[in-house]
Amino acid sequence: MNGAEILVKSLEDLGVERIFGYSGAAILPVFDALGKSSIDIVINSNEQSCAFGAAGISRSSNKVGVAIVTSGPAITNTLTAVADSNADSIPLLVFAGQVSSGKMGTDEFQHIDVSNVFAKAAKKVVLVSQADDIESIVKDAYYFAKSGKPGPVVIDLPMDVQFEIGEYHGENPITFSHKYEDERHLGANQCEEFFRLLKNSRRPLLYIGGGLNNRAASERIREFNRIFGIPSINSLMGKGILDESFRTSLGMLGMFGTPYANIAIQETDLFIGMGIRWDDRVAQKVGESGLNADIAYIDINPIKVQEVRTSRYPKFSFIGDAATALDDLIQYAKSHPVELDIEKWQQRVITLKDDCQLTYNTDSKYIQQAEVMEKLSSLLPCDINVTTGVGNHQMLAAQHLKIKHPRSFITSGGFGTMGFSLPAAIGAHFANPETLTLAIDGDSSIRMNMGEMYTIGTRKLPIKVLLLNNRSTGMVRNIQTARYGNRIVATEEPENQVSFAAIASECGFDTSIKISHRDELEAALKTMLQSKGSVFLEVMTDMEEMVYPVVAPGKGYKEMEMGPYISAVK
Known part of the structure; x- marks a missing residue:
């Protein structure tokens, strides 16, 4: 076979049923x-959307999404989506067409140094040098x-x-899978150490990550x-891992976390973090x-x-697969038998x-927008996949929607990429x-990859799109209101803005609705x-709406701003 045929046959062996791509010479x-x-x-509207679409496969299943694009600007267009997947630990394969080997490192048309980029x-990043490989x-x-900390692989x-x-x-893919099996387990002494901490705690708090x-x-x-019935909070990427309808499930922690999650972290005496990046939103707080x-x-x-060991001296830490560690702890x-004395704490968080x-x-x-999310949450079926763009609508969806x-x-967590929602969906x-x-998207976020309305409409994909249109880049406008003396610069759209619903209709959506009341x-x-x-x-919403609660940059959870409508802590 030629190299291209070997690549495609290898993907078939791996069970890949579709790729997201954009062709080129x-x-x-x-x-x-x-x-x-x-x-x-x-075929997506651009190469960034190809990689986001492939990541949507990875994020919503146990498969690895595959994007295949051509050289030069096509591969640099995928950079944002690759970085996005890397930030959220999402496995992804991106194949990049490249100029011939002898022309690499020259000014050949559409050549880019993929490895350095x-x-x-x-x-x-892997450069293929011969077809046999x-x-x-x-x-x-x-x-x-x-494997390990998942992430994207780019193949040049x-x-x-x-x-x-x-x-x-025709090598069996399973032989490659075995290379990356994680054999690390918690030993009996480590389990005993963990449960000693837990038994001595009166206010333990689980923090669940992606x-x-x-x-x-x-x-x-x-x-x-x-x-054990331990009260829990989650990161943005950890939403839905525990059923959020549980009484002691407190929702998202962080800058726009739920008020009760941000209060609980101030009162806990044992903070149990599992599968989290331990980023600035947590570490500093x-x-x-x-x-x-x-x-x-x-x-x-x-x-x-190691970062946590160096900066915070945890009483217990383990490097390994969280599911395996949890299985060891359960066994x-x-x-x-371990009995906890946490009834008062459970009642406190309720x-x-x-x-x-x-x-x-x-x-x-x-x-x-919060009103829309609240009503939507009561209507959502149990079996649903929700994608979001980035902005106020994203944080309000994370706050209000009960995911089971x-x-x-x-959603795009660590990189916060606008334009994520449609291709990921x-x-x-x-x-x-x-x-x-x-x-779910906002008007500023959807414009970043609006071409995917065409992809959805022309392929007749039964995807539902909820656009919350406040005619502004809402989250940035909120910062201008709160921190820049209400000087609103480059974050508002004109009143004669186009109708996104009409565009959707032209793109071939089966149903297109716009409401304002x-x-x-x-x-x-x-x-x-x-x-x-x-x-x-398309739902027209209030441009002046602010997202609360909020923990301002540089502030701690105890300085959380509840806003004018959420009740103060008792």
């Missing part, structure tokens, strides 16, 4: 081979991307190597908490005056564990949820075609969720 041999294969090609944005590189990369594929004849061996955002880890943390809780930290990333607890409920300006004549399953709330739909997919809202949301085919619902 430097990748045409691969697309020609794809055309003769069983693999479906999803992606060195800090990807988990790994392609099979092992592709199959190894698939499992390497999923010169034109001459795509044409070169090589030997295809490292547990898969079925196996979610099942284990749910079993663990059925036994946990270190603030008055937050003197003991720390237990479990994560597969040795760098992060230990079953053979060594009272916090009752006393500090999320709310909004109910007297405004304009629809509030892992990998069901799909396309990937999530293809990974889970029987599950309802809802893309509160009394239309509930019926429109029900229509969106219950109608067959693609639906676009």
Whole structure:
């Protein structure tokens, strides 16, 4: 086979059913081979969306999404999506067409030094030098991307190597999978140490991150908490790992976290972090005056564990797969019964949820985005995948929506990339075609990859899109209001803004709706969720709406601003 055919056959061996791509001269041999294969090609509006769509596969399933693009600007267009996946530890394969090997390092048309461009944005970058290596590189990369701390792998594929004849061996992909199996377990002494801390605690708090955002880890943390009933909070990426309808599930921690999550962290005496990045939103706050809780930290990333060991001296830490560690702890607890004295603490967090409920300006004549999220949450079916863009709508969705399953709330966390929602929803739909997919976006965020309205409409994908349109870059405008003396610069749109709903209709959506009045809202949301085919619902919302609570940059949780509508702490 030639190199392009070996690549495609290797993807078929791995069970890849579709790729997201955009063709071009430097990748045409691969697309020609794809055309003769069983693999479906999803053509997005640009290469960034290709990589976001592939990441949507990875984020919503146990598969690794694949994007294939051509050289030069095509591969640099994927840089943002690759960095986004790297920040959120999302496995991804990106194949980049490249000029012929002998022309690399010259001023050849559309040449870019892929290795240097992606060195800090990807988990790994591989330059293929001969066709005989392609099979092992592709199959190894698939499992390497999923292993340890997952992340994107970029494969640089010169034109001459795509044409070169090589030997295809048909190696079993499982042999590559075994290379990356994590054998680390908690020993009996480590389990005993963990439970000694837990038994001595009166106010333990679980902090669940994206490292547990898969079925196996979610099942284990749910079993663990059925036994112990420890109040929990989650990161943005950890949403849905524990059922958020539980009374002691406090929701998202952080700058725009729920008030009760941000209060609970101030009162805990044992902070148990699992599968979290331990970023600035947590590290600085946990270190603030008055937050003197003991720390237990479990994560597969040795760098992060070492950072915490260096800066915070946790009483317990473990480098390894969180699902495996939880299984070890559960088995230990079953053979060594552990009783906790935390009833007062459980009641305290339930009272916090009752006393500090999320709310909004109910007297405004304009629809509030928080109001939309609150109504939507009561209407969502249990089995749904929700994607978001980035902005106020994202934080309000994270605050208000009750997500009951892992990998069901799909958002750009660490990199915060606007334009994420639509292409990610396309990937999530293809990974889970029987599950309802809802893309929530804001008017500024959706414009970044608005071409995916065309992809959804022309391919007749049954994706629902909810656009919250406040004619502004709302989150940035909020900062201008609060921190820059209400000087609003470059964050408002004109009143004669185009109708996104009309654009959706022109793009081929089956149903397109635009509303501006509160009394239309509930019926429109029900229509969106219950109608067959693609639906676009544009809701005009209040430009002046602020997201609360908020912990301002440089401030601690004890300085959280509750805003004018959320009740003060009792």
